[in-house]
Amino acid sequence: MPEQPPYLRISDLLRQRVTEGEWSPGDRLPSRAQLGAEYGVGDNVIRRAQELLISQGLLEGRAGSGTYVAEPRQRMRMVRSLSRERRGGSPFRADMAALGKAGNWESHTEAKVPAPADIAARLGIDEGDLCVRTKYEFLAEAKPVQLSTSWEPYSITGGTEIVLPEGGPYAGRGVVERMAAIGITITHAVEQPEPAEATAEEAQLLGVQRGSLVTRIQRTYYDKDGRPVETANIVVAAAHCEIVYEVQVTTD
Incomplete structure (x- = not known):
């Protein structure tokens, strides 16, 4: 099987940290530079991972402020x-x-x-x-x-x-x-x-x-x-x- 793209691997790791309670709704995530250094990947990989989780409703981006764990939101x-x-x-x-x-x-x-x-x-x-x-x-x-x-x-x-x-x-x-x-x-x-x-x-x-x-x-x-x-x-x-x-x- 082909290797999983890096951003998908990172998105899984970020999701796990949220579901396990390390980050709670409303918490601000570390910067992309910090996460990139922690996982040994580039800024673009972190960005794509976060965008995927934003599209799934787990995270939310705030212009000029950063990326946060989204509050539960009903459709x-x-x-x-x-x-x-x-x-x-x-x-x-x-x-x-x-x-x-x-x-x-x-x-x-x-x-x-x-x-x-x-x-x-x-x-x-x-x-x-x-x-x-x-x-x-x-x-x-x-x-x-x-x-x-x-x-x-x-x-x-x-x-x-x-x-x-x-x-x-x-x-x-x-x-x-x-x-x-x-x-x-x-x-x-x-x-x-x-x-x-x-x-x-x-x-x-x-x-x-x-x-x-x-x-x-x-x-x-x-x-x-x-x-x-x-x-x-x-x-x-x-x-x-x-x-x-x-x-x-x-x-x-």
């Missing part, structure tokens, strides 16, 4: 349904509260960003038309679970009190409630999910290994006239969450 169920937008307040925070978790997010908004071709097509506008773009990192119990990049046509929200999704009197209230504040009634949304591999940036933000399985969702909200008023690219790590769709049934 969460995230329900996708338009009805979740009609609760008032933040849909994500309400979803997390239903799971007994504290939900929050970090965001960064840029106004008057030219729409790239794919976003323009989804919004029914011309490529290069101005949009308000907001990038989100959603957190459950301070741990990242979802990423989202939202685009809203500046022609719709420009000059209104909701132009900044995370500013003003309707900050963080969700697309449906914010649009209602300027007289736009959202009647439905279309979501297109597909499996993919995490990019390097996504992996770092979600705390998983590059190439780990994620679910990408293209979501677009439409008003009562069928006009697209917001679209978003959503990324969820499969190791952290399962996606469930709730379908409303009406009887006439």
